[in-house]
Amino acid sequence: xxxxxxxxxxxxxxxxxxxxxxxxxxxxxxxxxxxxxxxxxxxxxxxxxxxxxxxxxxxxxxxxxxxxxxxxxxxxxxxxxxxxxxxxxxxxxxxxxxxxxxxxxxx
Numbered sequence: 467x468x469x470x471x472x473x474x475x476x477x478x479x480x481x482x483x484x485x486x487x488x489x490x491x492x493x494x495x496x497x498x499x500x501x502x503x504x505x506x507x508x509x510x511x512x513x514x515x516x517x518x519x520x521x522x523x524x525x526x527x528x529x530x531x532x533x534x535x536x537x538x539x540x541x542x543x544x545x546x547x548x549x550x551x552x553x554x555x556x557x558x559x560x561x562x563x564x565x566x567x568x569x570x571x572x573x
Contacts, residue, residue, distance in 0.1 A: 557572040 559570045559572075561568045
């Protein structure tokens with residue numbers, strides 16, 4: 467046990483002698499000269515992203531046009547008739563839910 471303690475003390479003394487004081491702080495480097503920079507190129511998008519962007523743009527345009535047409539029809543609509551006209555011909559109805567689908571026709 468004494469041998470281990472002696473070896474440890476020798477290592478501590480040797481490492482204390484080998485330790486070098488830290489270097490003095492370096493002076494800060496001068497700022498780099500201002501150079502005209504070009505704007506970074508836009509990241510390349512894949513074909514899928516471009517297709518998605520085009521689809522989104524088209525659908526947004528369709529929604530705006532649809533809203534405009536709906537507003538125009540709402541504003542220009544005349545007064546409702548007192549008695550709606552009786553519909554002639556068969557009345558077809560279709561429906562579906564979680565249990566199945568149905569169809570009916572009333573003549």
